[in-house]
Amino acid sequence: xxxxxxxxxxxxxxxxxxxxxxxxxxxxxxxxxxxxxxxxxxxxxxxxxxxxxxxxxxxxxxxxxxxxxxxxxxxxxxxxxxxxxxxxxxxxxxxxxxxxxxxxxxxxxxxxxxxxxxxxxxxxxxxxxxxxxxxxxxxxxxxxxxxxxxxxxxxxxxxxxxxxxxxxxxxxxxxxxxxxxxxxxxx
Amino acid sequence: xxxxxxxxxxxxxxxxxxxxxxxxxxxxxxxxxxxxxxxxxxxxxxxxxxxxxxxxxxxxxxxxxxxxxxxxxxxxxxxxxxxxxxxxxxxxxxxxxxxxxxxxxxxxxxxxxxxxxxxxxxxxxxxxxxxxxxxxxxxxxxxxxxxxxxxxxxxxxxxxxxxxxxxxxxxxxxxxxxxxxxxxxxxxxxxxxxxxxxxxxxxxxxxxxxxxxxxxxxxxxxxxxxxxxxxxxxxxxxxxxxxxxxxxxxxxxxxxxxxxxxxxxxxxxxxxxxxxxxxxxxxxxxxxxxxxxxxxxxxxxxxxxxxxxxxxxxxxxxxxxxxxxxxxxxxxxxxxxxxxxxxxxxxxxxxxxxxxxxxxxxxxxxxxxxxxxxxxxxxxxxxxxxxxxxxxxxxxxxxxxxxxxxxxxxxxxxxxxxxxxxxxxxxxxxxxxxxxxxxxxxxxxxxxxxxxxxxxxxxxxxxx
Numbered sequence: 001x002x003x004x005x006x007x008x009x010x011x012x013x014x015x016x017x018x019x020x021x022x023x024x025x026x027x028x029x030x031x032x033x034x035x036x037x038x039x040x041x042x043x044x045x046x047x048x049x050x051x052x053x054x055x056x057x058x059x060x061x062x063x064x065x066x067x068x069x070x071x072x073x074x075x076x077x078x079x080x081x082x083x084x085x086x087x088x089x090x091x092x093x094x095x096x097x098x099x100x101x102x103x104x105x106x107x108x109x110x111x112x113x114x115x116x117x118x119x120x121x122x123x124x125x126x127x128x129x130x131x132x133x134x135x136x137x138x139x140x141x142x143x144x145x146x147x148x149x150x151x152x153x154x155x156x157x158x159x160x161x162x163x164x165x166x167x168x169x170x171x172x173x174x175x176x177x178x179x180x181x182x183x184x185x186x187x
Numbered sequence: 188x189x190x191x192x193x194x195x196x197x198x199x200x201x202x203x204x205x206x207x208x209x210x211x212x213x214x215x216x217x218x219x220x221x222x223x224x225x226x227x228x229x230x231x232x233x234x235x236x237x238x239x240x241x242x243x244x245x246x247x248x249x250x251x252x253x254x255x256x257x258x259x260x261x262x263x264x265x266x267x268x269x270x271x272x273x274x275x276x277x278x279x280x281x282x283x284x285x286x287x288x289x290x291x292x293x294x295x296x297x298x299x300x301x302x303x304x305x306x307x308x309x310x311x312x313x314x315x316x317x318x319x320x321x322x323x324x325x326x327x328x329x330x331x332x333x334x335x336x337x338x339x340x341x342x343x344x345x346x347x348x349x350x351x352x353x354x355x356x357x358x359x360x361x362x363x364x365x366x367x368x369x370x371x372x373x374x375x376x377x378x379x380x381x382x383x384x385x386x387x388x389x390x391x392x393x394x395x396x397x398x399x400x401x402x403x404x405x406x407x408x409x410x411x412x413x414x415x416x417x418x419x420x421x422x423x424x425x426x427x428x429x430x431x432x433x434x435x436x437x438x439x440x441x442x443x444x445x446x447x448x449x450x451x452x453x454x455x456x457x458x459x460x461x462x463x464x465x466x467x468x469x470x471x472x473x474x475x476x477x478x479x480x481x482x483x484x485x486x487x488x489x490x491x492x493x494x495x496x497x498x499x500x501x502x503x504x505x506x507x508x509x510x511x512x513x514x515x516x517x518x519x520x521x522x523x524x525x526x527x528x529x530x531x532x533x534x535x536x537x538x539x540x541x542x543x544x545x546x547x548x549x550x551x552x553x554x555x556x557x558x559x560x561x562x563x564x565x566x567x568x569x570x571x572x573x574x575x576x577x578x579x580x581x582x583x584x585x586x587x588x589x590x591x592x593x594x595x596x597x598x599x600x601x602x603x604x605x606x607x608x609x610x611x612x613x614x615x616x617x618x619x620x621x622x623x624x625x626x627x628x629x630x631x632x633x634x635x636x637x638x639x640x641x642x643x644x645x646x647x648x649x650x651x
Contacts (some may be wrong), residue, residue: 025633027553045399048374049630050406065407083331087339098642107321109426113355116415119360123415124366131401134393140500141396147377149397151209
């Protein structure tokens, strides 16, 4: 029979982290601030709707989305204009009353639409790629009552990979935040 | 602001809770049994889709001569229907995008099904430019595809601008709508009652787990998509207006068309939103989420855009007289007294006179009256597109070119068929997709404290 310490060490190796659940966004925000103040960095909150300030309290600030969308828009716009310019100046120029082939006012609507298209598709794919979605499996799905994370409950999880993680001390710390429940999250 | 005047209806009814909202909306998809009335409604919609299918086959087999088009009226119902359907779609994007940017919290309960309405309306609209081609099987020539013939579309033509505008509009609307549904699929996955639902909703949710970093990126992307879709609303229908304004025919060649078309689109679109929202509230018991406030606000927007449309009519009349060109004045005179005068006076009644009732709160907040007004406005706006397309073509510069347009049974069957297609898609949507955005409404319930007061702060600020 393995000893208790060996058992708990083995459990810690199979662990993704330890999670606590709350029932209001104010509670999880307060908890998140305390968790960050205690020095935990590999943390994440799981909420049924966006809670303002939550990921900032956990130490995450820059999304990178705006830059990607901007680049997507530029690529779309320049690409669209290039297509119009190439078709009308290089590939098949017409002489229409001596007017310039690079008739840029007439090229505005399509270039504008291509800018929007480029930016919007970049918003979608940028968000998905940076979020790592689709990700059909994640250890948190095996936490008990986690199905409520998309409905009414607010979870916060400290990963076992965090340098400050210790099975007993982290569990005590999470209990001290006055949650509804504290649970271990297996891999 | 914690106090609200008692006469102003609430955005969400008091007593709504976060759990209640989740249950109420997801149960419609997961647990509600199929009633006979739903089967009857689907049956009627499918019959109309059959009518559409038959008409389209006959159209492709025989050609566009089965419609009443001729020279000079080469554009008939097909283009009027195209503009009508696209216009209807614009309200959905207006609600989703512009009201988001303007921090109007009341958009939350209606944006999901309004945006779905947009997608289906644009799908219906997109059929017409393809069907009205003499050779619809070479429709791909309007796209700049790689070919060995040095063939390019005429990029300087508004008709080609339309291809890009409507294509972009459909794509961006689809992206925006789908992104909004991702957290709701996660909720359905977690509440699923059987394996199939769980699997399908799980796949559609892309494994969403509500992580706060994901939410932050999601909210940023959502806000940016809203910011992109807002100018899209304006540009797409302006380009549609340019289909006419870039031509020379009197009654078309006028600079008022782009803004007047956009206003008309939002006008008819909000009418369609009401036509859909009012029965949905009644059938699915959504009175606590789609409240009188929503009906009231839609009515106010209809009033404003209806006034802009009325201004458009007045401007055309004025410029026809003031401009001194006999052709322009004759165009006005012909619309009022010529062979299609019934259509002109219909649009004056439906689009100018009827919306004046919306000045009165008793009318705006009376649900059956608003339903009736929304139907009248939609008929009026379709007739307006009829007036624009047909009266200008039947009576242009030279009397020797004049003609008449007599719609055939196939003109009507195509229009009715697309209405059936729209309804079919919408009925499927109502049962398969959460028709109100659960994640956004939860946020609203929380910020109004269960509907007890006005929202504390909508659309939080994003430091990025």
